[in-house]
Amino acid sequence: MQVYIWLLLPMALLLPPGARSGEIIGGREARPHSRPYMAFLKIQDGKNISHCGGFLVSEDFVLTAAHCNGAKITVYLGAHNLKSKREQRRQVITARAKICHPRYNKKTQNYDIMLLQLEKKAELNRCVNPIRLPPAHQRVRPGTKCSIAGWGRTSPHIKLFADKLQKADVVVMPDATCTYCRSNYNPSTMLCAGDPEEGKNPFEGDSGGPLVCRGMAQGIVSYGSANGTPPAVYTRVSIFVPWIEKMMRKLQP
Structure with a gap:
């Protein structure tokens, strides 16, 4: 297991367990809770702690990248300001099961997808809500x-x-x-x-x-x-x- 998994590889944006989370380049602050599907993942491997993003796709399932795997993953839903202690609708739920795609390849990052089953169902509200998945095999046109x-x-x-x-x-x-x-x-x-x-x-x-x-x-x-x-x-x-x-x-x- 690599220690600094959140550090970028020479040609990669990879964020596996072992460092800290990253920020959008050229972006700006989102309107609080305007993306209720967003999840913040805290990943623990022994003494090493790292972070990833993810997104809620049903009451008890979150999708993320396979290279964000770790021994224990804690999912934060309904968060905007991670340092704030006043976000009363924030929900913190441990991942019960972590299912990486069986064909995931660490070297090529092909099949870089992982499904997390939450320990309990999230309480859905205006701050926590799943996002839709596309129809199977739908292609997104360049320029979208x-x-x-x-x-x-x-x-x-x-x-x-x-x-x-x-x-x-x-x-x-x-x-x-x-x-x-x-x-x-x-x-x-x-x-x-x-x-x-x-x-x-x-x-x-x-x-x-x-x-x-x-x-x-x-x-x-x-x-x-x-x-x-x-x-x-x-x-x-x-x-x-x-x-x-x-x-x-x-x-x-």
């Missing part, structure tokens, strides 16, 4: 405007991490853009987003968060460049909808 969010670093030159949820709008790019500049990019299971000219991108600590397009979670933050330059690579959620639904049915009492 989407949004990302997270609690991480805003710059490779600043080591501080966001206390408040940050957001940014990004555009889906042609697969060829990531095939050219991102190693191990697989168009069948991955999605490319982030215009280099706009400079908006997830960064250290945003792994596992959703790429939201037209109200649906179309992607999961997976990896990108070490300096945070767009585009970033996302797990293509629609490809995994049958697997997600199968696992959820299997784990339901």
